[in-house]
Amino acid sequence: MKDGFEGFSVNKLAKACGISVATLYIYYKDKDDLIISIATEEVNRMTEAVLKDFDPESSFEEGLRIQWKNRYRYMTKYPELGLFLEKLRSSTYQQYIFENYMDEFSNRMRVFCQNAVKRGEISELPVGVYWSIAFAPLYSLIRFHNEGSTVGGKPFKLTDKMVWQTFDLVIKGLKR
Amino acid sequence: MKDGFEGFSVNKLAKACGISVATLYIYYKDKDDLIISIATEEVNRMTEAVLKDFDPESSFEEGLRIQWKNRYRYMTKYPELGLFLEKLRSSTYQQYIFENYMDEFSNRMRVFCQNAVKRGEISELPVGVYWSIAFAPLYSLIRFHNEGSTVGGKPFKLTDKMVWQTFDLVIKGLKR
DNA sequence: TTTTTATAAGTGAGCGATCACTTACTTTTG
DNA sequence: CAAAAGTAAGTGATCGCTCACTTATAAAAA
Numbered sequence: 286m287k288d289g290f291e292g293f294s295v296n297k298l299a300k301a302c303g304i305s306v307a308t309l310y311i312y313y314k315d316k317d318d319l320i321i322s323i324a325t326e327e328v329n330r331m332t333e334a335v336l337k338d339f340d341p342e343s344s345f346e347e348g349l350r351i352q353w354k355n356r357y358r359y360m361t362k363y364p365e366l367g368l369f370l371e372k373l374r375s376s377t378y379q380q381y382i383f384e385n386y387m388d389e390f391s392n393r394m395r396v397f398c399q400n401a402v403k404r405g406e407i408s409e410l411p412v413g414v415y416w417s418i419a420f421a422p423l424y425s426l427i428r429f430h431n432e433g434s435t436v437g438g439k440p441f442k443l444t445d446k447m448v449w450q451t452f453d454l455v456i457k458g459l460k461r
Numbered sequence: 462m463k464d465g466f467e468g469f470s471v472n473k474l475a476k477a478c479g480i481s482v483a484t485l486y487i488y489y490k491d492k493d494d495l496i497i498s499i500a501t502e503e504v505n506r507m508t509e510a511v512l513k514d515f516d517p518e519s520s521f522e523e524g525l526r527i528q529w530k531n532r533y534r535y536m537t538k539y540p541e542l543g544l545f546l547e548k549l550r551s552s553t554y555q556q557y558i559f560e561n562y563m564d565e566f567s568n569r570m571r572v573f574c575q576n577a578v579k580r581g582e583i584s585e586l587p588v589g590v591y592w593s594i595a596f597a598p599l600y601s602l603i604r605f606h607n608e609g610s611t612v613g614g615k616p617f618k619l620t621d622k623m624v625w626q627t628f629d630l631v632i633k634g635l636k637r
Numbered sequence: 638t639t640t641t642t643a644t645a646a647g648t649g650a651g652c653g654a655t656c657a658c659t660t661a662c663t664t665t666t667g
Numbered sequence: 668c669a670a671a672a673g674t675a676a677g678t679g680a681t682c683g684c685t686c687a688c689t690t691a692t693a694a695a696a697a
Contacts (some may be wrong), residue, residue, distance in 0.1 A: 379608075421601035439567075484673055
């Protein structure tokens with residue numbers, strides 16, 4: 286029972302890579318630096334993918350649909366990444382990685398939402414409330430998919446149909 | 462940087478409890494057994510609290526509202542529990558704890574949903590899709606609250622108003 | 638051209654600390 | 668006094684990390 290973030294060690298990593306532990310310490314000053322560096326890289330890569338084709342000036346439904354498409358595609362393209370970020374999220378590294386990951390990102394998202402509110406497409410909402418409705422369901426689906434089962438332990442395989450079925454309900458909830 | 466589930470050790474636990482490590486091993490056969498036992502206890506306690514006043518025969522909105530109320534109250538009453546379950550969720554212990562936690566629970570939830578579908582209150586949905594819309598937003602809010610910030614790193618404090626505001630949007634999305 | 642020196646890249650062996658866990662023994666309880 | 672409950676003092680294994688050292692490449696000196 287040593288598979289997750291528990292059970293990750295510098296010695297094991299070096300052995301798995303076929304290099305000496307000492308070599309790792311040439312490139313990273315310590316274990317924390319290693320994890321934070323690699324994780325930050327991955328988070329930035331994902332942020333970039335999520336913003337692909339995203340236009341803050343587009344309609345609310347269209348913009349959100351592209352976000353969903355990008356996130357869904359990226360997470361299913363790299364399934365391990367989801368689990369990795371999950372573990373990061375509930376680790377003490379979380380704050381060091383996600384704190385500034387949103388400089389450009391959160392700006393564009395804010396503009397996008399403000400536009401949608403201005404146009405009367407959605408109501409004004411606190412950021413946390415908005416995110417919890419707009420994205421939490423998608424990440425929940427992806428999580429079930431990666432774990433292979435829902436909360437009840439029932440087997441679960443995510444399909445495109447399910448994603449867009451969920452999307453439609455989310456849109457229905459958010460739109461005025 | 463040793464605070465989370467990483468950094469938890471039997472030796473530290475014993476010291477914190479003011480007892481000998483050996484004493485722990487009288488009651489638990491190994492570390493895994495200790496974690497799984499305690500976690501299962503907590504999950505059962507929470508499941509019980511969540512089913513309080515819940516009637517599978519009630520209307521969909523009323524039933525879901527009670528579920529939200531119970532979950533919200535329990536998670537804010539024991540904030541550490543949320544973080545603990547979070548860490549469990551993304552650990553290798555997950556499968557051992559949550560696999561059977563839903564014998565009575567998932568039955569009652571299934572009946573509840575079937576009733577709602579029969580009455581035409583909601584459409585028939587895959588369980589994973591249903592859960593992702595009905596509960597993922599709430600857990601997302603609670604998570605932000607416990608972490609004290611949203612995805613953007615912006616400070617976040619959950620209020621009753623936010624919870625029921627989110628609930629209303631979820632209901633709007635789910636109801637026919 | 639050959640030799641020397643400089644530097645970056647990488648390594649094996651092993652440090653002290655801590656890990657999960659055990660043993661040999663003492664105290665408490667009924 | 669016998670059983671149950673508890674403990675101090677460890678066990679070998681593994682942790683993150685370092686040090687003294689080798690190898691590879693190339694510029695500088697002879």
